[in-house]
Amino acid sequence: MSNLFNLTGRVAVVSGAAQGLGRAMATAIAEAGADLLLVDRNEGGLEQTAQHLTKLSRRAVPATCDVSDPQQIRELFARLDRDFGRIDFLGNVAGEGILGPSPESISLEDVEQTWRNLVLGRFYMCQEAGKRMLAARRGSIVNIGSLASISALGRGHIAYSMAMGAVAQMTRELSTEWAGRGVRVNAILPAQVINPSLEKRMAADPNLKPKYLSGIPAGRLGHPDDIKGLAVFLASDSSSWITGALIPMDGGNLAMNAGGSLRA
Numbered sequence: 001m002s003n004l005f006n007l008t009g010r011v012a013v014v015s016g017a018a019q020g021l022g023r024a025m026a027t028a029i030a031e032a033g034a035d036l037l038l039v040d041r042n043e044g045g046l047e048q049t050a051q052h053l054t055k056l057s058r059r060a061v062p063a064t065c066d067v068s069d070p071q072q073i074r075e076l077f078a079r080l081d082r083d084f085g086r087i088d089f090l091g092n093v094a095g096e097g098i099l100g101p102s103p104e105s106i107s108l109e110d111v112e113q114t115w116r117n118l119v120l121g122r123f124y125m126c127q128e129a130g131k132r133m134l135a136a137r138r139g140s141i142v143n144i145g146s147l148a149s150i151s152a153l154g155r156g157h158i159a160y161s162m163a164m165g166a167v168a169q170m171t172r173e174l175s176t177e178w179a180g181r182g183v184r185v186n187a188i189l190p191a192q193v194i195n196p197s198l199e200k201r202m203a204a205d206p207n208l209k210p211k212y213l214s215g216i217p218a219g220r221l222g223h224p225d226d227i228k229g230l231a232v233f234l235a236s237d238s239s240s241w242i243t244g245a246l247i248p249m250d251g252g253n254l255a256m257n258a259g260g261s262l263r264a
Contacts, residue, residue, distance in 0.1 A: 004238035008033030011084045012235065013076075015067055015125065016093030018045025020195045020224045021144060025091045026053065026060075028228035029235055035059035037080050040094060041066045067094045067121030068113070077128040086136065089235040090129040092122045092143045097160035099201075111159045118163035119170070126174055130183060137182035142234050143171050145187045147250055168246055175244030184243035186234050191250035193222035217262060218251030 012029045016022025018040035026036055030053045038053075038060055040046040046062040053060035061083055065072045080087060095118040098110045122143055133139025147153070148161040149168035171187040178185060192198060192212045198221075202209045212221060226249060233239050234247075248254045 005232055005236045006033055007089075007232070007236055010034045010088035010235075011037070011080075011086050012089040012091065013037045013039060013080060013087055013125075013129065014091035014093060015039040015065070016091075016095070016144075017049050017062075018042035019049075020093075021190065021193060021227050022091065022093035023049050024224035024227050025093060025142075025231040027056075028231045029089065029091070030056050030058040030060065031228075032232045032236065033058075034089065034235070035084070036061070037076075037084060038062045039065050039067070039076060067125060068116040070120070070124050073121070073124050073128060077132075081132075087129050087132050088139055090125060090139075090141045091231065091235075092125050092141065095121055095144075097157075097163060099160055100156045101158075102156060103158040106156075106159060111162070114159040114163050115166075118160070119166045122167055123170055126170070126185070130174065130178060133183045134178065134181050139183045140235050140239075141174070141183065141185045142231065143167050143185070143187040145171070145189045145246065147189050147191050147248065147254060149187070149189050150246065151254065171246065172244050179243045184234075184239070186239075186243060186245045186247065188227065188230060188234075189246055189248045189250070189254075190222055190227070191216065191248070191253040193224060193226070193249075195224070215256060215258075216251040216253050217256055219262075220251065222249065222251065 012034045014026040017026045017038040035058055038046055038050055043064050050060040050062040063076055065076045098114045126141055145167045146164040149164040171185050175185040
């Protein structure tokens with residue numbers, strides 16, 4: 001492996017590591033040589049990921065944490081300090097949005113919980129990781145946003161989209177504040193990536209998958225493994241002059257005009 005993409009000797013924290021994009025990101029980072037503190041509230045899935053990464057001859061320590069709870073995040077980083085003593089990369093993946101209610105009927109409690117899951121939790125993870133990275137004068141943070149960070153989805157996404165818009169601006173602001181001190185902050189903005197929640201929604205509404213695919217020129221939904229190469233790139237020295245970027249991972253969705261169509 002080229003030294004530009006080699007993460008040997010580095011320590012990563014990846015949240016949402018029990019499944020989906022978080023597990024794929026953690027796997028890619030481990031395959032590139034890093035040791036990991038794996039974070040999720042799903043203890044069973046977290047243990048499975050840790051066992052899988054241990055087979056790659058990497059150190060993989062599972063840590064149960066609900067990222068909507070600042071106290072649990074404080075305890076998480078105290079454990080990081082005890083067990084690893086450093087952090088080189090943060091993959092900020094975990095966080096659940098609440099979908100469904102229309103803007104005129106969604107409760108403020110659901111809006112607040114979505115904000116805590118997706119904004120407060122991501123920010124506090126960035127803040128705790130950032131303090132340690134700034135002291136070392138190096139580090140990379142990747143926040144998982146969404147195409148909803150920069151475009152509207154409708155269909156009851158109001159709380160989710162507001163939160164993801166905040167994630168985009170948080171990424172830009174942190175990058176601006178920290179880039180001169182050696183810490184890079186970028187965001188990946190996926191379109192529809194297959195996961196249990198999405199599969200359940202598509203099963204309940206047969207029109208949903210065709211609707212998604214009509215706007216994706218690549219002709220398929222995303223798979224969690226689609227994030228692997230991008231995650232290693234952003235964690236490694238190969239992206240040393242890339243910060244503050246909002247990078248779509250969307251099969252061409254964002255590039256395609258709403259009135260566009262594919263050639264038959």
